[in-house]
Amino acid sequence: MTSKSFSLSPRRSFGETLRKEAWWIYPLFVFLGLGAFVVYSTWAAFQAEHYRFGPYLSPFYSPELLGSEHAWFGAKPAWIPDWLPFSPAFLILWAPAGFRLTCYYYRGAYYKAFWADPPSCAVGEPRSSYRGERKFPLILQNVHRYFLYLALVFLIFLLHDVWEALWFVNPSTGGTEFGIGVGTIILAANVFFLGGYTLGCHSLRHLIGGSVDEISKFKLRWDGYRCVTCLNNRHMVWAWCSLFVVGFSDVYVRLCSMGIWTDWRIL
DSSP, X not given: OOOOOOOOOOXXXXXXXXXXXOTTHHHHHHHHHHHHHXXXXXXXXXXXXXXXXXXXXXXXXXXXXXXXXXXXXXXXXXXXXXXXXXXXXXXXXHXXXXXXXXXXXXXXXXXXXXXXXXXXXXXXXXXXXXXXXSSTTGGGGGGHHHHHHHHHHHHXXXXXXXXXXXXXXXXXXXXXXXXXXXXXXXXXXXXXXXXXXXXXXXXXXXXXXXXXXXGGGSHHHHHHHHHHHHHHTTHHHHHHHHHHHHHHHHHHHHHHHTTSSOOOBOO
16 A cells, blocks of 8 residues: 655745635624724713613613613712713623623634634634633633523513603603604614524524434424524624614614704604
């Protein structure tokens, strides 16, 4: 028997590739899109104002636990010093942010776009060793399944916000009346896209169908598994649409509260 020896090609230097197409467009898009969202959401969280308009509540501040007369536990406590930055968003944003940060899709996206690990498939990266997610700190990405549970609870709060956005104050009587405004539709769209993103989560798919050998024998679980799989097939699309809509929801409520935009009543 004859044997042949093969030599491996030398390791590619950073950015080196045989690919001819514009491979850098996607990581650039991710860098700009995620970067813009992180900058805006951080800025909006620190504002601690203009997050309510009429019956509308920005999803960046929902649920409002503390900070105003509308909050669950009332206004900002007097024991919190004035020099310490405080915002109701600080109390809740960590949960949806953690869910997206540890998301399986977003990991692959921002690893490429922000860390060049690697910049793209078959493109040289700026490091020679591989650590993966087996060591600290990236091993903490495994908490994604627990952030999923929180994200599901947050969907309930956001659904309640849509219900609240259906009731407007009647200036003549001072009572509330049913109505639909542009803001109502935007907040409902936010729940729709966030629901598609959250309910298509890889961890939810495993939670429903990962503990049995033949899931098709359990009709209810099989139906749920197929629904989650259907959403999971477009997980990237749901991820980006929900990111845009949740950011735009805050922009809409903020600009209406500032008097820059007018909320048109449809009904």
